[in-house]
Amino acid sequence: MESVGRQDLQEDAAASFAPLRPKLIRVAYRMLGSVADAEDVVQEAFIRWMTADRSEVREPEAFLRRTVTRLCLDQLKSARKKRETYIGPWLPDPVVEEEEEEDVTLPLMLALERLSPLERAAFLLHDVFGLEFEEVAASIGRGPPACRQLAARARAHVREARSRFKVDKKRGLEIAQAFFAASRSGDMTTLSAMLSADVSLHSDGGGKRPAALRLLFGLDDVMKVQRSLVRFFEKGGWELVRITMVNGLPGFITREADGELQTTALDIEDGKVTAIYVMRNPDKLRHLH
Incomplete structure (x- = not known):
């Protein structure tokens, strides 16, 4: 009976996670620029979701987005070292999108590479995904005023990379x-x-x-x-x-x-x-x- 109950909990966790996976992949990919790394991070978030006390979680999406963001921040530290030895110019993994609107184009992703991990996270979560600074603060472990400063610095750096003449x-x-x-x-x-x-x-x-x-x-x-x-x-x-x-x-x-x-x-x-x-x-x- 205990194993049946555990299986039910796992199925419940998978069912609640599945609809959020595409959004979480988008967050992770835009943070890391790597499809494989984004999928690994989201899978790790799923494992943590399976073992979490989900009865205490009021907003699963916010909880999981915070988890993914923090995992990405850890990953970016090692990614920067790898980039230093990369042969030739580095570009993010290509993603083929059929949607009419794409919020982060390739030039903008390259501009994000020049930001610190925290600046990158604050900019993406607030300016791209539309989160309030209180939620950004909870995701990256900094206060709202600090997050505003991080996003403002990031915005100044990437302003030129945002398309001013978007082609039809x-x-x-x-x-x-x-x-x-x-x-x-x-x-x-x-x-x-x-x-x-x-x-x-x-x-x-x-x-x-x-x-x-x-x-x-x-x-x-x-x-x-x-x-x-x-x-x-x-x-x-x-x-x-x-x-x-x-x-x-x-x-x-x-x-x-x-x-x-x-x-x-x-x-x-x-x-x-x-x-x-x-x-x-x-x-x-x-x-x-």
């Missing part, structure tokens, strides 16, 4: 389609006309696949790379998986000649591509298969 989704995907067609067919004249003068190229191979080992800035340097890639594309062996939104930006997923997936996301302002983000690290693409 339909138009953005049309530009992504045109970019894909021009880059793969070798139409460098069309491709060059699509790029802004100060365009940047961010390519993350993580030392696992060929990629630029530094950020590239300016039309000349980016076009030099695009021209060098044409001879590889001419050999074939690659295929377009789909045109889609990647981390809130128009882009596309391809399967390259080596059989591995690749994502490309485009930041667009006034109809011109201002940044190109290419993910080639197979460890960060595994969840897309």
Whole structure:
């Protein structure tokens, strides 16, 4: 009888947790920039939920969000050390979102990387997820006035990364389609006309696949790379998986000649591509298969 009662409690815990899992994954991913790490953190939160005295918890969502946030803060300490030895530019794991509105785009996630863990948590919980500062304070273990200061500092740092000229989704995907067609067919004249003068190229191979080992800035340097890639594309062996939104930006997923997936996301302002983000690290693409 005792084992039956325990099983009922576990089933109850799983039933109450399941609807909250997607929200918790969103919080954890935006804190960590890693799909696998976010899933691990949320699984750890579930284990803690299973063993908690749930009769004492008035708001399960708030309790679990606090648990996930604190686990993420612990994780960020070790993540920063790993980033110091990362080979080449680091990009967050690509997430393909079909929703019309994406609250945290890829440029904003990169800007969040420059914040302290507490600033990052305060900004995300208050400015992105809309929590009152009292709840933010309970989540990160600081008083409300301190949380206001953390969020304000974060806001000042990331202001430039928040899109001021949000491209229409339909138009953005049309530009992504045109970019894909021009880059793969070798139409460098069309491709060059699509790029802004100060365009940047961010390519993350993580030392696992060929990629630029530094950020590239300016039309000349980016076009030099695009021209060098044409001879590889001419050999074939690659295929377009789909045109889609990647981390809130128009882009596309391809399967390259080596059989591995690749994502490309485009930041667009006034109809011109201002940044190109290419993910080639197979460890960060595994969840897309």
